[in-house]
Amino acid sequence: MIQYNESNMLFHLQGPTYSYLLGVKNDVLMQYYWGGRLPSDAVEGLLELRGEAASFDTAHSRHPLVVPTQEKGYFGQRALCVVNPEGDDVLSLRYQGYRILSGKKPLCGLPASYVENETEADTLEIDLKDELTGVAVTLSFTVFHAYDVLARSMQVKNEGDKPFKLTDVQSAMRLPADKYEIIHLKGAWARERQARRVALGEGTYAIKSRRGASGHENNPFMAIVKPHTTEDQGDVYAMTHVYSGSFSAGVDVGIDNEPTMMIGMCSDVFNWDMAPGAVFQSPEALFVYAPDGLNGLSHRMHPFVRQRICRGKWRDLPRPILVNNWEATYFGFNYDKLIAIAKRGAEIGCELFVLDDGWFGKRDSDNCSLGDWVVNEGKLDGGIKRIAESINELAMQFGLWFEPEMVSPDSDLYRAHPDWCLHVDGRDRTECRNQLILDMSRKEVQDYIIEIVSGVLRSAPISYVKWDMNRNMAEGFSCMLPAQQRMETQHRYMLGLYRVLEEITSAFPEVLFESCSGGGGRFDCGMLYYMPQTWTSDDTDARERTRIQYGTSLIYPCSAMGAHVSAVPNHQTGRIASFQTRCDVAMGGNFGFELDLSKQTEEDLATAKKAVEMVKKLRTVMQQGEYTRLLNPFENEGRAAWQFTRENTVIVCVYVDHQQPNPQPHRVKLAGLDPEAVYTDAENGISASGAALMNLGLIMPSYGGDFATKVYVFEKK
């Protein structure tokens, strides 16, 4: 609900459990509150508590500006920076008016949260303007009635008659003064989204990516929590970006001790020419306040991402159990080898066979052919059509890997269009994995990709696409843009990519798309808007995955995370975990296999078959149920546990990193059960009340080797 009180010019945005309060004072837009939901009539009292109602000093040093800029003695972090025609960067945004609309408009050319009908949400638009330069801003805030997420974005317009330059665009929210800690997701290739928690001092803490992708190193997410906040209790203020390019996210503690958190464009690699009449649309930022700990944050974010970021036919459908040939064969496959793996996959009940890298051009290693999306008949006799049809005959769907944004210097595409890649004339074109990046800001490049990928998809029964992107931008500039606009390249690239994704995904609505970027290097709400699942990491080691999946689950739902059983010794770590453990951990995401099934023992295949049956039976619980973290592997000597709950079914998976002799018993307490009801796990012979399972809990396996897991499936009576 959004209420406007005309007499004191206050806007009260109320979500199911949060409130956000804005007000206009002397034509300046201020944020007075963000936190637990306030009753509608509590607003006046709150203003008095803040002390804002009484006084207004013309200097902004202590004012909670909604769009902090360079003006009137404000010295904190800015949300909007411009360079005016005269060369200064002063910007005095003054209130012009507001509109309250039903529903939510799409963002032009950008991914964003959405509504399915207008009654689901209300949107507040507020206009601000700097009279001297004509810099005009429209802020947009959407309150969803059924989701505890506030969506926010900003449009900047040049209503003046001279050009200016936009050099930073952020969405900023203030927190009440208090002691806080910061949680963010640090990582690297094959080590994505490791949860980090550090104290918030009295300065600025920032993370960013200037890679041209959200990246492996930092995820566009930050949570500010109280020092005592745990999984189950305590305040959490969190934000994420519905964008897949470079970003910055940070928190700044001002002189009044009120932290401001901000997420937006990465100003290192962004500025934008604003000619008279130009409009710039910022990406959307999502903000969540949870009073009930990190699980409270996840319980708010997961359904929202699943239902109001992800789109399309596959959004609500059970995801197929797949077998992917990458770690099974790498580039060394032919038709017979693939069919042998697929046959075993079909025997154990897999539903989709995915042919990964190496099927096109003359690609037998990673040093050539990206861009030449024409099947290598020498390797795959009969082409994609034959293999796809043969897979269909095994009663499985067929899926295919692409890396369309890339070009290999050794490719026909590069030989024909050497200027189609991002580069700077006169400098080396830095290769990474022997490849360069196509200039997606160019329309002809976008059109080429749409045409060539669509052509392949039309040529055979292809039901799934893995859309990969394996390197970041080094000389990330378009030679087509004039010098004063070169710094626009990265954002123009993203707009071009989003256009391509919109066209292809809407032309092939039946196809399930999974995004990938060297594993989880572009795991963000921007990609999830086009493709409802992402390959979580190139690290398929079960132990490492307990950590990667833990961090990822802070904001992203399990239905978005690809998780596959791979071979041992694991290809990334050399570690050996049992087949059962590998299956149990992979059940924490979209389950699949990524190993040569034709070479597994009968015993392991039997385990695999049982796991497939279990996933088929329980995947609605795993993919659409509520996911709760019970034990954090970063803290409990590697022990981890998680729970899925949907209707009367409760699935619990526990993981023990290393066994000790004569151990102390470690217990895991279940969450969110009905204390009075009886829960029965017939297979493990357990029947107990919800109260007992929540207060005493289950005992963790204390024997059975390192990396041991156990899965419990309870039904509520």
Ligand code: GLA
């Ligand atoms: C990336 C992906 C892998 C695989 C390879 C193929 O690394 O993350 O899953 O597809 O590319 O080259």
